[in-house]
Amino acid sequence: MSGSITSNKRKSRAASPAAASRRADRAAERRVAIVQAAMDEFIARGFAATRLDDIAKRAGVAKGTIYLHFKDKESMFEELIRTAIVPFVGRLAAPLPAGGSVRDMVEALARMFLQEVAGTRRGDLVRLIIAEGPRFPAIADFYYREVVSRGLAAMRALIQLAITRGEIREPKLAQYPQLMIAPMMVAVLWKSLFERHAPLDAEAMLQAHLDLIFGPRRPT
Amino acid sequence: MSGSITSNKRKSRAASPAAASRRADRAAERRVAIVQAAMDEFIARGFAATRLDDIAKRAGVAKGTIYLHFKDKESMFEELIRTAIVPFVGRLAAPLPAGGSVRDMVEALARMFLQEVAGTRRGDLVRLIIAEGPRFPAIADFYYREVVSRGLAAMRALIQLAITRGEIREPKLAQYPQLMIAPMMVAVLWKSLFERHAPLDAEAMLQAHLDLIFGPRRPT
Amino acid sequence: MSGSITSNKRKSRAASPAAASRRADRAAERRVAIVQAAMDEFIARGFAATRLDDIAKRAGVAKGTIYLHFKDKESMFEELIRTAIVPFVGRLAAPLPAGGSVRDMVEALARMFLQEVAGTRRGDLVRLIIAEGPRFPAIADFYYREVVSRGLAAMRALIQLAITRGEIREPKLAQYPQLMIAPMMVAVLWKSLFERHAPLDAEAMLQAHLDLIFGPRRPT
Amino acid sequence: MSGSITSNKRKSRAASPAAASRRADRAAERRVAIVQAAMDEFIARGFAATRLDDIAKRAGVAKGTIYLHFKDKESMFEELIRTAIVPFVGRLAAPLPAGGSVRDMVEALARMFLQEVAGTRRGDLVRLIIAEGPRFPAIADFYYREVVSRGLAAMRALIQLAITRGEIREPKLAQYPQLMIAPMMVAVLWKSLFERHAPLDAEAMLQAHLDLIFGPRRPT
DNA sequence: AATGAATGAGTTTTCATTCAT
DNA sequence: CATGAATGAAAACTCATTCAT
Numbered sequence: 001m002s003g004s005i006t007s008n009k010r011k012s013r014a015a016s017p018a019a020a021s022r023r024a025d026r027a028a029e030r031r032v033a034i035v036q037a038a039m040d041e042f043i044a045r046g047f048a049a050t051r052l053d054d055i056a057k058r059a060g061v062a063k064g065t066i067y068l069h070f071k072d073k074e075s076m077f078e079e080l081i082r083t084a085i086v087p088f089v090g091r092l093a094a095p096l097p098a099g100g101s102v103r104d105m106v107e108a109l110a111r112m113f114l115q116e117v118a119g120t121r122r123g124d125l126v127r128l129i130i131a132e133g134p135r136f137p138a139i140a141d142f143y144y145r146e147v148v149s150r151g152l153a154a155m156r157a158l159i160q161l162a163i164t165r166g167e168i169r170e171p172k173l174a175q176y177p178q179l180m181i182a183p184m185m186v187a188v189l190w191k192s193l194f195e196r197h198a199p200l201d202a203e204a205m206l207q208a209h210l211d212l213i214f215g216p217r218r219p220t
Numbered sequence: 221m222s223g224s225i226t227s228n229k230r231k232s233r234a235a236s237p238a239a240a241s242r243r244a245d246r247a248a249e250r251r252v253a254i255v256q257a258a259m260d261e262f263i264a265r266g267f268a269a270t271r272l273d274d275i276a277k278r279a280g281v282a283k284g285t286i287y288l289h290f291k292d293k294e295s296m297f298e299e300l301i302r303t304a305i306v307p308f309v310g311r312l313a314a315p316l317p318a319g320g321s322v323r324d325m326v327e328a329l330a331r332m333f334l335q336e337v338a339g340t341r342r343g344d345l346v347r348l349i350i351a352e353g354p355r356f357p358a359i360a361d362f363y364y365r366e367v368v369s370r371g372l373a374a375m376r377a378l379i380q381l382a383i384t385r386g387e388i389r390e391p392k393l394a395q396y397p398q399l400m401i402a403p404m405m406v407a408v409l410w411k412s413l414f415e416r417h418a419p420l421d422a423e424a425m426l427q428a429h430l431d432l433i434f435g436p437r438r439p440t
Numbered sequence: 441m442s443g444s445i446t447s448n449k450r451k452s453r454a455a456s457p458a459a460a461s462r463r464a465d466r467a468a469e470r471r472v473a474i475v476q477a478a479m480d481e482f483i484a485r486g487f488a489a490t491r492l493d494d495i496a497k498r499a500g501v502a503k504g505t506i507y508l509h510f511k512d513k514e515s516m517f518e519e520l521i522r523t524a525i526v527p528f529v530g531r532l533a534a535p536l537p538a539g540g541s542v543r544d545m546v547e548a549l550a551r552m553f554l555q556e557v558a559g560t561r562r563g564d565l566v567r568l569i570i571a572e573g574p575r576f577p578a579i580a581d582f583y584y585r586e587v588v589s590r591g592l593a594a595m596r597a598l599i600q601l602a603i604t605r606g607e608i609r610e611p612k613l614a615q616y617p618q619l620m621i622a623p624m625m626v627a628v629l630w631k632s633l634f635e636r637h638a639p640l641d642a643e644a645m646l647q648a649h650l651d652l653i654f655g656p657r658r659p660t
Numbered sequence: 661m662s663g664s665i666t667s668n669k670r671k672s673r674a675a676s677p678a679a680a681s682r683r684a685d686r687a688a689e690r691r692v693a694i695v696q697a698a699m700d701e702f703i704a705r706g707f708a709a710t711r712l713d714d715i716a717k718r719a720g721v722a723k724g725t726i727y728l729h730f731k732d733k734e735s736m737f738e739e740l741i742r743t744a745i746v747p748f749v750g751r752l753a754a755p756l757p758a759g760g761s762v763r764d765m766v767e768a769l770a771r772m773f774l775q776e777v778a779g780t781r782r783g784d785l786v787r788l789i790i791a792e793g794p795r796f797p798a799i800a801d802f803y804y805r806e807v808v809s810r811g812l813a814a815m816r817a818l819i820q821l822a823i824t825r826g827e828i829r830e831p832k833l834a835q836y837p838q839l840m841i842a843p844m845m846v847a848v849l850w851k852s853l854f855e856r857h858a859p860l861d862a863e864a865m866l867q868a869h870l871d872l873i874f875g876p877r878r879p880t
Numbered sequence: 881a882a883t884g885a886a887t888g889a890g891t892t893t894t895c896a897t898t899c900a901t
Numbered sequence: 902c903a904t905g906a907a908t909g910a911a912a913a914c915t916c917a918t919t920c921a922t
Binding site: 468484485486487488489500567571572573574575580581584585588589609610612613614615616618619621622623625626627629630632633634637638640644645646649650652656 | 704705706707709752787791792793794795800801802804805808811829830832833835836838839841842843845846849850852853854857860864865867869870871872873874876
């Protein structure tokens with residue numbers, strides 16, 4: 001809850017509003033740079049091993065500047081992760097393209113997830129949360145509340161729909177939506193840890209998984 | 221490199237063999253204490269945030285003593301994890317109770333895994349490896365080689381057997397043994413991160429998963 | 441490496457150039473204080489036995505400040521000695537008051553050396569180099585290159601001149617300019633080690649030495 | 661003043677005298693090994709940077725054993741140097757082969773010195789004393805008393821004799837016997853520090869020096 | 881607002897010394 | 902006597918945080 005440099009304190013001695021907002025823009029840019037840099041560093045080294053010095057250098061600002069935007073390293077970390085997660089949550093809640101079969105919907109969702117998360121910085125972020133979660137309960141809580149529980153709820157709704165429509169046979173699946181998501185979790189971690197040992201074709205694995213749940217795709 | 225305090229160097233006409241071995245025993249005990257303590261601390265705080273001081277305190281030894289057993293913090297960490305993983309590998313390779321259906325075998329295996337890993341310190345170890353893997357490639361390599369690739373190979377063999385016997389329909393499963401294991405992975409991480417948010421009945425989830433793969437259990 | 445805090449990096453639209461340079465001045469002053477303190481401590485205790493803590497205390501800065509100026513103890517030591525030697529080299533190369541007899545020139549040089557080196561901190565520096573040279577080959581190299589070889593070359597030139605002019609009889613002296621310098625070396629070490637056991641009149645000894653080489657001074 | 665393990669305390673329960681002396685021999689051998697090893701290490705690294713561990717390893721004894729022979733590192737060092745110097749002093753006092761010219765005597769002496777000191781471990785010992793002298797006044801005192809003052813006195817006597825006999829013209833030399841010795845000092849330090857930069861023919865330099873003092877050698 | 885020099889508490893690591901065996 | 906594991910005080914070095922400019 002530090003942040004928000006953009007707003008308050010416009011007591012500057014009657015500088016032109018234009019000038020003031022230019023300044024504010026600069027500050028906002030700086031903040032973004034810091035956030036980016038910090039994310040990169042935290043992902044690369046974890047919380048404890050990351051040096052504010054390196055963040056500052058990477059962001060192109062002075063070390064002290066970081067403290068104008070964040071109270072301290074810890075709250076920077078927490079705020080950072082929150083900030084990174086939020087836009088993602090929107091996506092989850094948003095679309096539901098409706099229309100076709102549930103399998104198509106799930107597949108679309110999963111594909112999107114694989115493309116935008118597995119093998120990307122966002123995937124590393126997931127790993128980071130897994131790594132630091134126990135030491136940052138606030139983050140684990142937030143992540144559970146905003147991502148996990150919502151994601152599972154959404155998945156559960158889809159499963160239920162599929163059961164109703166007869167696309168899915170196994171009724172217990174609705175109680176364990178984690179089963180739907182598990183392969184994607186594994187794909188994310190695999191990319192982050194073992195891709196260089198043995199590349200994984202996540203999309204193909206996804207198909208196999210969906211075939212397991214929805215039955216093999218009937219050739220049209 | 222470090223280690224082996226217990227053995228060699230009996231070149232001295234030792235006070236008495238008994239005495240020498242008593243000493244060695246004490247040293248070995250100390251080593252075990254250090255390893256235990258270190259594991260606990262590393263699991264609780266991660267590599268970078270763990271203080272050798274705390275390890276020493278928890279192990280009941282002086283700080284310097286740690287350096288009699290390990291070259292430095294880093295190699296202590298690596299050796300530690302290796303040491304912790306090794307006995308586990310044995311278990312993986314060993315049993316194969318044969319006998320009944322493949323499903324029974326897989327179920328037995330999975331149960332064992334859930335009981336001995338999910339929700340235990342060993343589960344936290346898995347999380348630790350996920351967390352520190354990228355910064356300790358040696359560990360990621362070792363873990364992949366000794367655990368992941370072996371586990372997947374074993375699982376693949378079982379799947380193939382099940383396909384041959386007609387227990388499993390979906391033939392693509394053999395290409396993605398990760399699918400078999402994914403729910404267990406998720407269970408382990410869940411216990412470590414979200415158990416307090418929403419307890420997970422891993423065994424029941426496992427059953428649902430197996431029903432998905434092998435078809436619902438036919439009531440005898 | 442290290443050093444150069446004083447200069448570069450004025451990329452920031454600095455609060456005010458004056459302010460910036462005032463800061464830089466302060467930093468430069470601090471650096472000088474550290475160098476002074478370090479030199480004193482190293483001379484007093486040698487490299488290994490000198491504590492950075494003491495240097496910091498003596499310089500009136502915090503321990504961390506030292507690391508803003510030097511990479512580590514070792515490179516501080518090496519840089520220090522280089523820095524201390526350089527201004528001296530200038531002197532060696534510079535004067536050659538020409539004019540009178542070679543003996544007068546040599547005498548002037550030697551006197552200068554005795555006054556500015558023997559019994560001063562600079563003399564102790566020579567002792568320090570002798571002491572640490574073998575463990576700091578870079579320093580021994582530097583010292584040989586910048587001081588010893590130049591000094592001997594200069595001396596050899598003077599000797600040759602003196603031989604040409606007939607001031608010196610012994611022609612082999614030109615091959616061993618060390619002979620010219622040896623008594624000064626001894627004087628320096630004597631002051632540093634045995635002055636309290638038996639004071640040495642270095643100037644008188646120098647006269648005796650010059651008489652040996654140039655023949656006794658003819659009373660004008 | 662620690663040491664002397666060889667003697668006292670023969671209260672051992674009536675073991676055969678032979679056995680006792682065998683033990684004593686072993687202890688004496690050990691002591692010698694420690695002294696040797698310590699000397700090597702101290703010469704190579706200086707007092708502060710030398711580890712007792714390394715000395716023990718090199719001597720082939722346990723670290724604790726060192727403390728059976730020496731009170732602590734410091735007194736080991738002091739005693740060591742004393743022990744190493746003593747036999748040398750004997751040599752200085754002893755010979756005086758008399759007979760020939762003073763020049764011959766001095767030359768013999770100097771040759772012996774160059775051969776046995778310059779470029780040998782004994783030469784490094786001299787450097788060690790120069791290096792550590794200021795931090796070990798006891799050693800500087802001892803060295804001055806036993807070596808320097810005696811050596812200079814002997815040299816002075818020879819010079820006086822040479823003056824009486826007319827071999828040396830310059831009468832002031834007797835007041836500065838250091839002048840006689842200076843080139844040898846320089847040779848010792850040169851070998852230790854700069855031999856690899858520029859080899860020095862110490863014997864030839866000595867001849868040039870003696871020619872300077874005694875006049876050029878008349879070809880027989 | 882922004883800077884980056886300065887700080888000093890906190891960490892890892894070393895090593896002389898002790899002492900139970 | 903000899904050993905070498907154990908100790909813990911001491912040293913080098915790091916880095917989050919502050920604050921004068």
